[in-house]
Amino acid sequence: MSPFTGSAGSTAQWEHLRVAADDDGVVTVTLDRPEKLNALTFEAYADLRDLIAELARTGTARALVLAGAGRGFCSGGDVEEIIGATLAMDTGRLLDFNRMTGQVVRALREAPFPVVAAVHGVAAGAGAVLALAADFRVADPSARFAFLFTRVGLSGGDMGAAYLLPRVVGLGHATRLLMLGDAVRAAEAERIGLISELADEGRADEAALALARRLAAGPTLAYAQTKALLTAELDMPLAAAVEMDAATQALLMNSSDYAEFHAAFTAKRPPAWQGR
Numbered sequence: 001m002s003p004f005t006g007s008a009g010s011t012a013q014w015e016h017l018r019v020a021a022d023d024d025g026v027v028t029v030t031l032d033r034p035e036k037l038n039a040l041t042f043e044a045y046a047d048l049r050d051l052i053a054e055l056a057r058t059g060t061a062r063a064l065v066l067a068g069a070g071r072g073f074c075s076g077g078d079v080e081e082i083i084g085a086t087l088a089m090d091t092g093r094l095l096d097f098n099r100m101t102g103q104v105v106r107a108l109r110e111a112p113f114p115v116v117a118a119v120h121g122v123a124a125g126a127g128a129v130l131a132l133a134a135d136f137r138v139a140d141p142s143a144r145f146a147f148l149f150t151r152v153g154l155s156g157g158d159m160g161a162a163y164l165l166p167r168v169v170g171l172g173h174a175t176r177l178l179m180l181g182d183a184v185r186a187a188e189a190e191r192i193g194l195i196s197e198l199a200d201e202g203r204a205d206e207a208a209l210a211l212a213r214r215l216a217a218g219p220t221l222a223y224a225q226t227k228a229l230l231t232a233e234l235d236m237p238l239a240a241a242v243e244m245d246a247a248t249q250a251l252l253m254n255s256s257d258y259a260e261f262h263a264a265f266t267a268k269r270p271p272a273w274q275g276r
Contacts, residue, residue, distance in 0.1 A: 010058055014051055016044040018069070025062030025216040026209065027055060031127075034070025039078035040126055042085075045101055048130075052107040062216035062275065064111070065208050066134060067118040068127075076125025076148060083152070098158075101126065105160045108133040109231050112224040114215045118208030119143045119195070124183075129159040132168065135227060136196040136211060139186050140204040145194060146183040156181070167234060169193050219257045220275035 018030040029051065031038035055061040068074050077083065086094060108115050108130070117123075117134035124146040131137050131145065147165070149158045156162065156178030166174040169192045177184060189195045199207035215223060225248050233241040252258055256276050264271040 014047050016047040024213050026212045027061040028065040031068045031074050037072045037075035038068045039075045041078050041081045049104045049107050052111050056111050061113045062220050063212040064115045065212045072121030073119045073123040074127025075122050076127050101159050105133045116208045116212045118205045120204045129161050132164050138197045138204050138208040139195045140199045141186045141201050143186040144183045147177050148181045151181040219273045
């Protein structure tokens with residue numbers, strides 16, 4: 001995502017999301033429909049896509065926490081507001097909608113800052129994919145993930161799930177989860193590598209924020225390039241991957257942060273990372 005901006009300014013208020021930024025450079029985005037288990041609407045998808053792109057352009061975030069209000073993380077697309085409406089859409093309009101949901105996942109994967117999903121309770125359907133698209137998934141023991149797309153008669157490969165999930169948990173587990181749509185509770189999710197950290201009961205948001213603050217305090221330029229390489233090299237042959245690694249390292253060796261590490265090491269003090 002390019003950091004260059006046009007004439008449009010930053011959005012002052014997001015109608016379908018709760019957004020808070022702290023002095024550490026951590027932006028917390030909360031899905032905020034607790035009465036509907038944070039079910040996503042057309043507008044919520046669009047706001048999330050646009051918000052992540054705006055944060056990337058403005059450089060507001062050094063790390064992002066994606067959380068859900070109330071009893072769960074996200075129950076997926078709103079059955080009443082989305083499924084009912086899609087039944088009346090023609091193919092062109094349906095393609096527009098499905099491309100938009102995929103753009104949210106791309107935005108999460110391509111954002112030049114780490115994304116930490118704080119998962120408690122249900123993460124189902126699109127909610128499970130949003131968590132999957134994050135760089136880290138911090139979950140408490142109440143968390144359960146369910147990729148429910150086949151259960152409504154659709155492909156399990158929605159929003160990039162068939163691309164991302166095998167790369168996180170392996171083809172065998174991904175096949176089971178995407179085809180059957182069975183719920184995976186936190187203990188199993190940790191065992192198969194679906195979650196990055198299992199927090200104490202009721203502490204997922206707190207643990208995710210602590211991780212995000214650690215990331216925000218670190219060498220954010222190095223993190224951004226690591227994330228970019230992890231995504232770009234998924235489909236590369238080894239020769240192309242090591243060449244991209246070499247080019248990236250050569251660029252970062254000219255960065256202020258690289259010089260700062262050496263100065264800090266020599267002076268026996270912690271580095272003061274600048275992200276440039």
